[in-house]
Structures are given as structure tokens and as C-alpha cells.
Amino acid sequence: MKMRRTPWWQYVVAIILGTLCGATLVKATEHSAYTLMGAPWLVSLLLAMLGTLVLIMSWQVRKYVKGELKAMSMDRAVNTLLLAKSLGIAGAALAGWYGGQLLMSIGHLEAEFYGDAALECGVATVICLVDMVIGIVGEYWCQLPPKDGPEHPRTKEAERRRNLAPAAGASAGASTDAATGVAGTTTGTINR
Template sequence: MKAKRTPWWYYVIGALVGAILGYALVRTTRGMAIAPVGAAWFVSGLLLALGIVVLVMAWQVHRYVTGKVKTIDTQRAVTTLVLCKALAVAGAVLAGYYAGQLIMCILWRDVQFYHDMIGECIVACVVTVADMVMGIVGEWWCQLPPQEGPEHPNAKKRGKSRRSAAVAKTPRPADSADSAILHRDRDGA
């Protein structure tokens, strides 16, 4: 399995989509009895704890990659990589979502309800940005060094040295028996 790094623009698009959704949700529900603004404090704490757990798992995979640990369950390593990718993208979307809500709360801060939600939105936004950063760092920690295959940066160097060694070992035309006969015929002997 060959996993690629998550492109940076996934995070930008996720944050923009989240911001649009957060802004639109607050805007459309401002006249209703239900107002899904902000996040309860325990949700922000839970998101932070989830990010820390995933980061610790990624650190364990990184220790294997650097050679400090001899064995690791491959399924666990792959699961950790997937969790890191998901945490980073979800963190970006949620950061945008809470930032969109925060914009609406700041615009309507004269209303007491929205004024009270500003703190919750700020904390949730900071925690989800931290989750995004932890996911990106965790994904980087799970990155394996390139194998000694043809895509390895040193493959060209090895290929040149192997070719030069192979050329040195192959008999040259002057060294073969047929060329000796040719030289003898040309010399008249």
C-alpha cells in the first residue's frame, strides 16, 4: 500500500466549506427556537482529548519508523495513519464551521445570547485548529522512509555504480578469443 500525503488545499477547501456551513446555519436559525451555535465545553475537551490520543498513537508509529522500536502491528500503523488524515481534515472543516459561527456571533454581539456564545466559539475554533495541526504532524510522523527500490533517490547512484561494475566485468572485444584471431589475421601471423 502506498499512501500519499494529504494535499494542503484539502484543508483550505474544508475550512471554507465549514465556514460557509457555520455561517449559513446560524443565519438561517436565528429566528427559530433552536440555535445550534457554539459547542459545549465538554465537546471542545473531548475533541482535544481525541487529538492527543491520535498524536500519541502517531508518535508510537514514528518511533518504529526511526528504529527506536523493533516491531509494530502493521494494521495499527495503517489505522493510525488513517486517523491522522481524518483528524486533520475534520479539524479543518470544524475550524471553519466554528469560525463561521464566530463571525455571525460577533456581528450580532449586541444580542445577549450571541454575546455569550462568542467564548464557546473561540474555544471550539482554537481546539479544532489544534486538532488539525495534530493530525498533520501525526501524518508526517507516520511517513515511512523511501524503500530501496527504483523510486529511491539513491537509485540513480546505485544504478550507475552497478552499470560501471557490470561494464568492467564484461570482456572487451580485444580480450576475447575472436578478437585475438582478428588481430592475428590483420598482423599477418
């Protein structure tokens, strides 16, 4: 399986889109009786716990790659890589989302609701940025050294040589009598 590193511009796009969506949400619900602004403290706690979990799992894959850990399931290593990639992009998008809400609520900090929402969004933005960094670092740590898979040029060359070896061995053991043109073997019989 071949996986590529997440390009840097995808994080930038996720932050920009998240910021636009978060700011639009605040602007759209500014004069409404209902609002979705802010981040419950439980969300910030869960995001911090998720980042910690991905960091620990990525560290274990790093120890395996360095040889400090003797055995690890490749499924676990791949799943850790997928979690790290997902956490990086989701962290960027959510940092933009909560950052956009924070930017739009700064002008209304005198109101208690906006002050509380700005504090919640500020904490959530910082946690999401940390999660994004953990995702990027975890993705780097989960890089496994390349193995010679079936499509690797060295493996193909070794397979080609293996396939040629029996044919060369069979032709070396067989001989042809020049006078009669009869094929014989050199294993123990003498052709006269």
C-alpha cells in the same frame, strides 16, 4: 499499500466549506426559536482528547520509524496514519464550522446568548485548528520508509535473476558428445 499525503488545498477547501455552512446556520436560525449555534464544552473537551490521542499514537509510529521502538504492528501504523489524515481534514472543517458561527455572532455580542455562543465557538475553533495541525504533523510522522514489495523494480529484477539461475545451472552441468550427439552428464561417467 500506497498512500499519498493529503494535499494542502483540501484543508483550505474544508475550512472554506465549514465556514460557509457555519455562517449559513447562524443566518438561517437568527430569527428562529430554535438554534444549533455554539459548541458544548463537552465537544471541545472530546476534540482535545482525540487530538492528544492521535499525537501520542503518531509519536509512537515515529519512534518505530527511527528505530527507537523495536516492534510495531503494521495495522496499527496504518490505522494511526488514517486517524491522522481524518483528524486533519475534520479539524479543518470543524474549525471553519465554528469559525463561521463565531464571525456571524460577533455583531450580536451584547446579547447574552450570542456572547456565550461566541466564547464556545472561539474555544472550539482554536482546538479544531490545533487538531488540524496535529493531523498534518501526525501524517508526516507516520511515513514509513519504502520496502521492496513485490511490484518494486529491484524485487522484480531479483525474481527474474532467481528464475534464470536454475536454467543456467542445468545447462552448465549437461554436456553433449560431439561425435554421437548424445547428451550426457559430467558427474562421473565418461562418454567414449
